[in-house]
Amino acid sequence: MKFRITPINGGVCAVDGIYASGVNAGFKKDGFDLGFIRSDEEMDIVYTFTTNKFQAAPIKYVLNNDIKKTNFILANSKNANAMTGIEGIKDIEEILGFLNENIEVKNPIMSSTGVIGVRIDKDKIKAGIEKFDFNEKNSDKFAKSIMTTDSFKKEIAFEVEGEFGKFKIGGVAKGAGMINPAMATMLCFITTDANIPSDEMDEVLKANLEESFNAISVDGDTSTNDSVFLMSTKKGGYEKEAFREALKKVMQKLSLDIVKDGEGATKAVAFVVTGAKDDKEAKKTAKAFTNSLLVKTAIFGEDPNWGRIASTVGASGVECDENKLKISFENVVVYNRGEILFDEETENKAHNVMKKDEFKIYVDLGMGDGKFTAYGCDLSYDYVKINAEYRT
Numbered sequence: 301m302k303f304r305i306t307p308i309n310g311g312v313c314a315v316d317g318i319y320a321s322g323v324n325a326g327f328k329k330d331g332f333d334l335g336f337i338r339s340d341e342e343m344d345i346v347y348t349f350t351t352n353k354f355q356a357a358p359i360k361y362v363l364n365n366d367i368k369k370t371n372f373i374l375a376n377s378k379n380a381n382a383m384t385g386i387e388g389i390k391d392i393e394e395i396l397g398f399l400n401e402n403i404e405v406k407n408p409i410m411s412s413t414g415v416i417g418v419r420i421d422k423d424k425i426k427a428g429i430e431k432f433d434f435n436e437k438n439s440d441k442f443a444k445s446i447m448t449t450d451s452f453k454k455e456i457a458f459e460v461e462g463e464f465g466k467f468k469i470g471g472v473a474k475g476a477g478m479i480n481p482a483m484a485t486m487l488c489f490i491t492t493d494a495n496i497p498s499d500e501m502d503e504v505l506k507a508n509l510e511e512s513f514n515a516i517s518v519d520g521d522t523s524t525n526d527s528v529f530l531m532s533t534k535k536g537g538y539e540k541e542a543f544r545e546a547l548k549k550v551m552q553k554l555s556l557d558i559v560k561d562g563e564g565a566t567k568a569v570a571f572v573v574t575g576a577k578d579d580k581e582a583k584k585t586a587k588a589f590t591n592s593l594l595v596k597t598a599i600f601g602e603d604p605n606w607g608r609i610a611s612t613v614g615a616s617g618v619e620c621d622e623n624k625l626k627i628s629f630e631n632v633v634v635y636n637r638g639e640i641l642f643d644e645e646t647e648n649k650a651h652n653v654m655k656k657d658e659f660k661i662y663v664d665l666g667m668g669d670g671k672f673t674a675y676g677c678d679l680s681y682d683y684v685k686i687n688a689e690y691r692t
Contacts, residue, residue, distance in 0.1 A: 302462055302463070302539075302541070302542070303460055303461060303462030303463075303464075303539060303541070303542040303545075304460070304461050304462065305458050305459075305460050305542075305545065305546055305549065306458060306459050306460075306461070307456070307457070307458055308457045308458060308459045308468070309457065310437075310439055310457045310470055311439025311440065311442070311443060311455035311456070311457055311470045311471070311472050312337055312439045312442065312455070312457075312470045312471065312472050312489055312490070312491045313437040313438065313439040313470065313491075314439075314457035314458075314459075314468050314469075314470040314491075315468045315469070315470055315491045315492060315493045315533060316468070316493060316533075316535065317339055317340040317341065317493070317533050317535065318337065318338070318339050318437070318470075318491050318533070319336075319337070319338045319339070319434060319435055319436060319437050320335065320336060320337045320338070320436070320437065320438060320439050320441070320442040320472075321335060321336060321432060321433060321436040321437075321438045321441045321442060322334065322335035322336075322438070322441035322442050322443075322444055322445030323335070323428050323431040323432060323441075323445070324428070324431075325376070325424045325425060325427060325428025325431070326421075326424045326427070326428070327376065327377060327378035327379065327414075327421070327424060328377070328378060331444060331447075332441050332442075332444045332445035333376060333377045333378055333428075333445055334374075334375070334376045334377075334424075334425065334428035334429075334445055335374075335375050335376075335441065335442040335444075335445030335446060336372065336373060336374050336375070336432060336434070336442070337372070337373040337375075337442060337489060337491065337531075338371060338372050338373075338403075338434055339371045339372075339491075339531070339533055340371075340533075341371060341533065342369040342370065342371045342406050342407070343369065343370060343371060343491075343531040343532055343533050343534075344368065344369055344496075344498050344501060344531065344532050344534065345367065345368065345369060345370050345409075345529060345530065345531045345532075346501040346502040346505050346529075346530050347362065347505075347527060347528060347529045347530070348505060348506060348509060348527075348528050349362075349363075349526060349527050350524060350525060350526035350527070352524050352526070354382065354383060354524050355382075355524060355525075356380050356381055356382035356383075356384075356388075356412060356416075356524045356525045357381045357382065357384050357388030357389045357391070357392055357412075358381055358392060358409070358410045358411050358412050358525070358527075359524075359525065359527065360388075360389055361389050361392045361393075361409075361410065362409055364389070365407070367407050367409060368498075369406070369407055370406060370407040370408060370409050370531070371405060371406045371407075371408075372399070372403075372405040372406070372408040372409070373408070373409045373410075373411060373489065373529070374395070374396070374399060374408060374409070374410045374411070374425075374429075375410070375411040375412070375413075375442070375445065375446050375487065375489075376410075376411075376412050376413075376414070376420070376425065376428075376445075376446075377412075377413050377414050377445060377446050377447060377448050377474075378413075378414040378415065378448065379412060379414040379415055379418055379420045379421070380412050380413055380414045380415060380416045380418075380524060380525050381410075381412040381419075381420045382412075382416040382417065382524035382525060383416055383417045383524070384417070384418070384419050384420070387419065388419065388420070391419065391420050391422055392410045394422060395410065395420075395422055395425050395426065395429075396408045396410060398425075398426050398429065399429055402429055402430065402432075403434050409529075411446075411487055411489075411525075411527055411529075412525060413446060413448055413474060413487055413525050414448055416524055439455055439457075439470065439472060440453065440455070442472060443455045443472045443474070446472070446474040446487055447474050448474065450474050450475065450561055451561055452557075452561060453472075454472065454473045454474060454475075454554050454557040454558065454561070455470070455471065455472045455473075455554075456470065456471055456549075456550055456553045456554060457469065457470035457471070457550075458470075458546050458549060458550065460494075460542050460543070460546045462537075462539055462542055463539075464537040464538060464539040464542070465536065465537025466536060466537050467492060467493050467494035467495070467536030467537050467538060467542075467543070467546075468492065468493055468536065469490065469491070469492040469494065469543075469546050469547065469550055470490070470491050470492070470550070471488060471489065471490040471491070471550040471551070471553075471554050472488070472489050472554075473486065473487065473488040473489070473554035473555075473557065473558060474486065474487050474488075475487070475558040475561070486513065486525075486526050486527075486558060487525065487526075487527050487528075488513065488527065488528040488529065488551075488554055489529050489531075490528070490529065490530045490531065490547070490550055490551075491531050491532075491533075492530070492531070492532045492533075492536075492543075492547075493532065493533045493534065493535040493536035494532055494534070494536050494537070494538045494543050495532075495534045495535070495536060495537060495538040496532055496534070496538050496543055500540070501530055501532065504543065504544055504547060505528065505530045505547070507544070508544070508547050508548050508551050509528070509551070510583075511548070511552065511673075512548070512551035512552045512554075512555040513526075513528060513551065513555045513558075515555070515583075515586075515587075515672070515673065515674050515675055516555050516556070516558060516559050516590070516674070516675045516676065528551075530547075555675070556568070556675060559675045559676060559677050560658075560677070565677035565678055565680065566600065566657070566677075566678055566680055567599055567600070567654075567656075567657055567658065567659070567677060567678045568657065568658045568675065568676075568677050569599055569658070569659060569660070569661060569675070569676055569677065569678070570658075570659075570660040570661070570673055570674075570675050571586045571589040571590060571660075571661050571663065571673065571674045571675070571676065572586075572660055572661070572662045572663070572671075572673045573585045573586040573663050573664075573665065573670075573671060573672050573673070573674075574662070574663070574664045574665070574670075574671045575624075575626075575664040575665040575666045575667055575668065575669075575670070575671075576618060576619075576665045576667055576668055576670030576671065576672070577618065577619045577665075577667045577668040577670055578668060578669075578670040579670045579671060579672055580670070581618040581619065581665075581667075581670050582665075582670035582671050582672035583672040583674070584616055584617070584618055585612075585613060585616050585618050585663065585665065585672075586663075586672045586673060586674035587674050588612050588613075588615070588616040589609070589612055589661070589663075589674065589676065590674045590675065590676030591676075592608070592612045593679060594608045594611075594612075595608050595609065595612055596676065596677070596678050596679035597678070597679050599654065599677075599678040599679075600678035600679055600680050602651060602654040602655055603651075603654070604629055604632075604634065604642075604647060604650030604651055604653070604654055606627050606629075606634040606635055606642060606650075609627050609661065609663060610622070610625065610627065610635065613625065613663065613665070618665070618667075619665075619667050620665050620667065621666065621667070622638060623637055623638040624637060624665065624666030624667060625637065625638075625663070625664070625665060625666060626662075626663070626664040626666065627661070627662070627663055628661070628662040628663075629649075629650040629653040629654065629659070629661055629662075630653045630659055630660055630662075632646060632649045632650045632653055633646075634646055634647075634650055637666065
């Protein structure tokens, strides 16, 4: 193999010269709710944001200032600073100005997640900034500081070695609900020291989106704050294929963690669609499964109701034919090209597949070579409870 990818500890701080931590600024009763990522020198940065037309103030701030390099990201949970108009942007400017009084920063960025439609408490943010140890390397605290309804932190890091030398890459993400990234509420921060050319950073980030964050859904809702940031210190080695593969591993791991942590979720499911007319129709079909309430509730009930799968295919608008369709729960075929195979024995086998915490549902449309895999979860009673009480 031309390169070796090895898991390491450290999250975003696995990269030399990167610092991160979190404090309690008073947005949560307990735990971290304000964090930072800092670098010794400016990093090249690229990003992709939500397609929701009501983008939050932090996203507007970055786009308005066309930030291409930075050495500091400030992130908070519990308040999205979305639907706050020009005042929301002015609040960011004031907060970042205060930050600069405490530590020299270059083109700082703010990222937020939480309740929509409430002005951010600047005094709490400022008091939290004064608590920071800017030389701390604690990705764990940062990962926890951006959690809202998340039940566990999400971080990963790798060291990549080859003839080109070596580089490190680490990532942190948050997200459990309002997840239907269409570049939810999701944030992702990725750091690396790979000496990747600036013009390739945006290309490789967007190329990996389709099979990671753009392939997941918890509830079909796209947030105002979805953000993925990729930052590089450019102090390490670089090889294009190695970096693409390492970034893919980081993004897929973090995106699948979000699905597994879906609000109230008990199961994570991969919907593997093949045989579509083209990849676009395969994606449309796969995403339809992840967003179907009837499919999601059947998964929660561990009910191999293949009719809901078939109905979703037909309703998705893609080219399909019931005499060419094949549906399987893992290796258990329940419908095959017009033939119903759903007897008592087959139902029991499919039911046993659905008892697992993670499994795959295969759908072959039989119409062409298009393929796509989307990732989703079930819809449980707890999802309703969590979101009914979200602001309380």
